[in-house]
Amino acid sequence: MSDASALVLENIVVAFGALKAVDNVSIAVRSGERHAIIGPNGAGKTTLFNAITGVTPPTAGRVVFQGQDITRRSVQGRARMGISRTFQITNLFPSLTVDENMQLAVRGNGDGKFSMFGAAELNAGQAERASAALSISRLDTRGAVIVSELSYGEQRQLEMAMALVAQPKLLLLDEPAAGLSPAERIIVAEIIRSLSHDLTMVLIEHDMELVLNLVERVTCLNNGQMLAEGTPNEIRSNQLVQDVYLGKAR
Amino acid sequence: MSSTVSAIQRSALGFVLVLVIFGTLPLVVSSYQMSIANEILIFALLAMSIDVLAGYAGRTSLGHGALFGISTYVVIYWTSVYGGSAWVGCLLGVVVATLVAAIFAAFAVRVSGVYFLLLTLALGMIVWGVCLRWTSITGGENGIRGVGRPDLIASPTAFYYATLAVVLLMTFLIWRFVRSPFGLTLRGIRDSESRMRSLGYGTSAHMFVAFTVTGFFAGVAGALYALFNNFVSPSTVQLSQSVEGLLMAIIGGIGTLFGSFIGAAAIIMLENFVSAYTARWQMVLGVMFIVTMIFAPQGILGTLRMLLIRKR
Ligand SMILES: Nc1ncnc2c1ncn2[C@@H]1O[C@H](COP(=O)(O)OP(=O)(O)O)[C@@H](O)[C@H]1O
Ligand SMILES: [Mg+2]
Numbered sequence: 001m002s003d004a005s006a007l008v009l010e011n012i013v014v015a016f017g018a019l020k021a022v023d024n025v026s027i028a029v030r031s032g033e034r035h036a037i038i039g040p041n042g043a044g045k046t047t048l049f050n051a052i053t054g055v056t057p058p059t060a061g062r063v064v065f066q067g068q069d070i071t072r073r074s075v076q077g078r079a080r081m082g083i084s085r086t087f088q089i090t091n092l093f094p095s096l097t098v099d100e101n102m103q104l105a106v107r108g109n110g111d112g113k114f115s116m117f118g119a120a121e122l123n124a125g126q127a128e129r130a131s132a133a134l135s136i137s138r139l140d141t142r143g144a145v146i147v148s149e150l151s152y153g154e155q156r157q158l159e160m161a162m163a164l165v166a167q168p169k170l171l172l173l174d175e176p177a178a179g180l181s182p183a184e185r186i187i188v189a190e191i192i193r194s195l196s197h198d199l200t201m202v203l204i205e206h207d208m209e210l211v212l213n214l215v216e217r218v219t220c221l222n223n224g225q226m227l228a229e230g231t232p233n234e235i236r237s238n239q240l241v242q243d244v245y246l247g248k249a250r
Numbered sequence: 251m252s253s254t255v256s257a258i259q260r261s262a263l264g265f266v267l268v269l270v271i272f273g274t275l276p277l278v279v280s281s282y283q284m285s286i287a288n289e290i291l292i293f294a295l296l297a298m299s300i301d302v303l304a305g306y307a308g309r310t311s312l313g314h315g316a317l318f319g320i321s322t323y324v325v326i327y328w329t330s331v332y333g334g335s336a337w338v339g340c341l342l343g344v345v346v347a348t349l350v351a352a353i354f355a356a357f358a359v360r361v362s363g364v365y366f367l368l369l370t371l372a373l374g375m376i377v378w379g380v381c382l383r384w385t386s387i388t389g390g391e392n393g394i395r396g397v398g399r400p401d402l403i404a405s406p407t408a409f410y411y412a413t414l415a416v417v418l419l420m421t422f423l424i425w426r427f428v429r430s431p432f433g434l435t436l437r438g439i440r441d442s443e444s445r446m447r448s449l450g451y452g453t454s455a456h457m458f459v460a461f462t463v464t465g466f467f468a469g470v471a472g473a474l475y476a477l478f479n480n481f482v483s484p485s486t487v488q489l490s491q492s493v494e495g496l497l498m499a500i501i502g503g504i505g506t507l508f509g510s511f512i513g514a515a516a517i518i519m520l521e522n523f524v525s526a527y528t529a530r531w532q533m534v535l536g537v538m539f540i541v542t543m544i545f546a547p548q549g550i551l552g553t554l555r556m557l558l559i560r561k562r
Contacts, residue, residue, distance in 0.1 A: 053448060079450035091448075093441035096434075104438045107431060108449030114459070116432045117423075166449065 005064075006031040006170055006200040007052070012061035014047050014224075021047040022058070023224035029170075029217075034201045036211040038235075039221035040244070045204045046088055048221070049172050052202075053085055054078050065170065080109040084168030086159040088175045088204070094148040098139060098158060101147055102130040105162035129165055137161035137191060153184040160191055171201045177210060185210060212236060220244075260555075261425055264508035268421070272414050276407055285478075286522055288410045290514045291417045292474045296491075297498035297510035298424055299467035304496070305505025306428050307460055308440030309362060313354055313370030314468045315491030316377035319482070321347040321472030323381065323388065326482045330397045336477065337400065343476065344469040350377070351465020352458070359457040362443070374492055382484045393483025396476065403477070413474055420470055425507060427463065436460055468495075490532070497535065501542050503549025512550050 007029040014022040022044040029035045037045050050056040052063055054075040063071045070078055093101050106126045107113040122130060134140050137157040142150065150158065156176060163171060176192070177185040185207075192214055195201065205211040212218070212232035220227040220241045228238045235241055275287050296318050303309045321343035328339035354373045361369055381388045388394065403409040427433055435456050438446045446453050476482065485491075498517050502509025517535065524534045546553040 055444070055448070074452070075447040076450050076452045079448055085448055087445070087448075091442055091445045093438050093445065095441055096437060100434060100437075103431070103434060104446070104451075105449055107435075108446075108451055112431050113435055113451065114432055114456075116430050116463070117426045118430050120429050120431060120434055162449070 004030050006033070006066060007202070008062075008064040009048075009052070010062040010064065012048065012051055012063070013059045014044070014051050014056055015059040020224050022051060022221075024061075025219075025221070025224070025226055026061075027219055027226075027229070029200060029202060031200055032198055033217060034203065034215040036203045036205060036215040036218045036232075037221060038205060038208055038211060038218060039227070041206070042223075043221040044224040045221055046174055047224075049085060049174055049202075049204065052078075052172060053083060079166070082109070082167075082169035083172065084163040084166045084170070085172035086163045086174055086176055088178055090152075090155050090159060092147050092155060092158055092162070094146075096147060097143065098134070098145055098147060098150070099130075099143040101158060101162060102134060102143075102165060105133075105165045106130050109166055129167065133161045133165035136164060136194060138187065153180055153187075156180060156184070156188065157191070160188070164195070169200060171195070171199055173201065173203045175204050175206055178206065189214060208236075261508075265418070265421070268508070268511055269414075269418065276410055281406055284406060284410055286518060288406075288413055288478060290511070290518050291413050292471050292478060293495065293498060293518060294511045294514040295417050295420055295471040295474070296468055296495040297502065297514055298421065298507055299464040299471065300492075300495050301499040301502075301504060301507060301510055302424060302428060302436075302464045302467075303460065304499060305507075306433060306440065307436040307457065309358075309366045309457070309461075310496065311358075311370040311461075311464075312367055312489065312492045312496065313358075313374040313377075314464065315489065315493070315495055316374035316487045317347045317351050317354070317465045317468040318472035318475065318495070319381070319487030319491060320350055320377060321469040322476040322479070322482045322486050323394075325473050325476035326394045326396045326480075327387070329476075330394055335400070340473040340477070343473040344466060347469025347472060348462060348466040351468070352462045354465065355458045355461035358461055359454040371489065371492075374487070374489060378484055378487050378489065381487050388484070391484060393481060393486075396480035396482075398480060399477050409477065413478070416470065416474060420467055421507070424467060428507065432456070432459070494535070497539055499549075501538070501549055503552030503555070506549065506551040506555070509549050509551035516550070 005028045009025060009027045012022055012025045013020060025048060039045055047056060051058040054073055057072060062069055065081060065083065103122055106122060106129060137160050139154060139157055139161055142154060160176060177188040180188065189210060203211060203215060215232065218232055218235040219229045220235060222244045227244060228235060228241050272287060272291060276284050300311055300314050303311050324343035324346045325339040328334045328342055329336050358366055358369050382390060399409060403412045435451060439453050439456060443453050494517060498513035499510050501516055502513030521531055524531050548556060
């Protein structure tokens with residue numbers, strides 16, 4: 001595995017009892033690469049993210065991030081190293097405002113979060129980052145709104161904004177466009193396309209057409225196992241992928 | 251931004267109301283009624299310490315009555331058995347309550363929901379058991395009688411105003427605390443602990459600090475209670491103390507802070523009134539709780555606030 005790899009997964013297994021939700025998956029993601037993980041529902045995509053982020057530590061195998069073995073590190077420890085994620089099932093702070101959600105996201109891997117008698121407001125630098133992330137995610141005017149009152153599409157955009165504002169080195173997006181209308185899906189695709197190319201990104205997406213224009217490499221999972229890996233064109237023309245994935249979807 | 255301003259205005263109104271109402275009471279009420287008001291202030295502080303966890307971090311504690319009572323025990327033991335000064339005793343009481351809170355916290359941060367409730371209940375029960383059985387120190391069921399207050403605050407009026415000053419100061423600190431970045435992390439943990447972790451927060455560390463800090467405030471209330479009551483027995487640390495504190499916070503309005511004053515006033519006044527007619531105070535309290543849950547689940551202040559917002 002070369003030095004340029006930001007994320008290396010070595011023979012990852014995640015077992016729930018007898019079920020191997022992720023079964024011997026190995027992927028190397030180069031620094032700055034945009035990598036998609038596709039596969040039918042239940043293929044193990046989200047579980048793989050949980051192994052990378054530490055929510056469900058792998059049963060076997062290693063997770064290496066920027067040359068460091070982080071297989072046993074805590075969720076928050078990995079986040080502070082610069083791994084940031086969104087959730088397939090929207091996971092925000094519903095009773096807080098958009099701004100408060102962003103305040104929490106901004107302070108997560110910085111300092112000031114233990115400040116007990118300080119002002120709740122962000123300092124100038126943090127505030128600038130928060131408003132930049134909000135405007136990338138097209139939520140600039142929604143800061144004062146309670147999150148539970150946002151539309152579903154806006155909540156998905158806030159998922160992205162919160163992951164982005166942490167200025168991650170590795171961004172993991174779990175079906176950011178899931179459940180959105182075609183018009184909203186285009187917005188999400190545009191947001192992803194507008195992100196800096198220094199950012200290493202792994203994108204889970206169920207819809208292959210959406211994803212193939214956004215990434216350089218694709219891994220296809222099925223039943224927890226790696227079915228194929230390659231460029232979008234290679235994956236598009238791969239017979240196994242067509243049988244198991246596209247065949248099913250059409 | 252306008253919502254922030256009005257939140258601050260609301261809190262300012264809360265401070266002013268507490269100051270004016272409780273500040274002028276001694277001028278218009280009997281000395282018996284003033285002692286009830288004094289008790290209300292002390293228990294409002296206990297209720298607020300519980301409200302920080304319940305209303306902001308989403309964790310319902312049934313252990314804070316014990317932390318309160320530990321402080322009371324330490325103050326009375328220090329002054330009456332050891333013969334030390336009351337001021338030092340109060341300091342010690344608060345320190346010990348805070349330390350015990352840290353021990354509680356070490357266990358309690360691992361759980362949430364009903365497990366948090368049960369664990370804090372069990373920890374409180376242990377404290378009660380120790381106070382009951384460790385007769386050589388605590389006097390067992392007989393308790394310990396105090397030696398009265400220091401001269402400076404010996405008179406009921408002086409002590410009343412001292413209590414008001416301390417409680418107002420603590421209220422201000424708690425208010426700053428829940429509005430700080432740290433306070434926001436507690437609300438984040440309440441809404442989604444998993445998201446907090448994936449943002450980089452060690453949520454256990456935050457809960458540990460929060461629990462310990464609220465133990466400090468319960469300890470201050472307990473020290474005031476020692477000076478107020480001049481007597482301590484296992485009933486000061488028993489479960490019903492925690493339950494009453496929690497009910498005050500709930501009846502006033504969880505997550506409103508100032509609701510604790512209303513809840514404490516409602517419960518303590520009713521308790522004094524009802525006790526004159528029947529010994530079934532606990533039953534009345536239960537009914538009151540049920541009525542609140544059905545007709546004003548947000549508590550008195552929470553419901554008022556909702557009505558006001560709806561009118562606008
Ligand atoms: N916490 C869990 N406990 C047991 N089984 C799980 C758990 N999480 C996921 N699974 C199972 O693992 C498989 C893969 O799920 P998942 O990773 O969510 O798939 P995908 O994201 O590709 O749709 C599914 O069969 C799912 O039921
Ligand atoms: Mg999934």
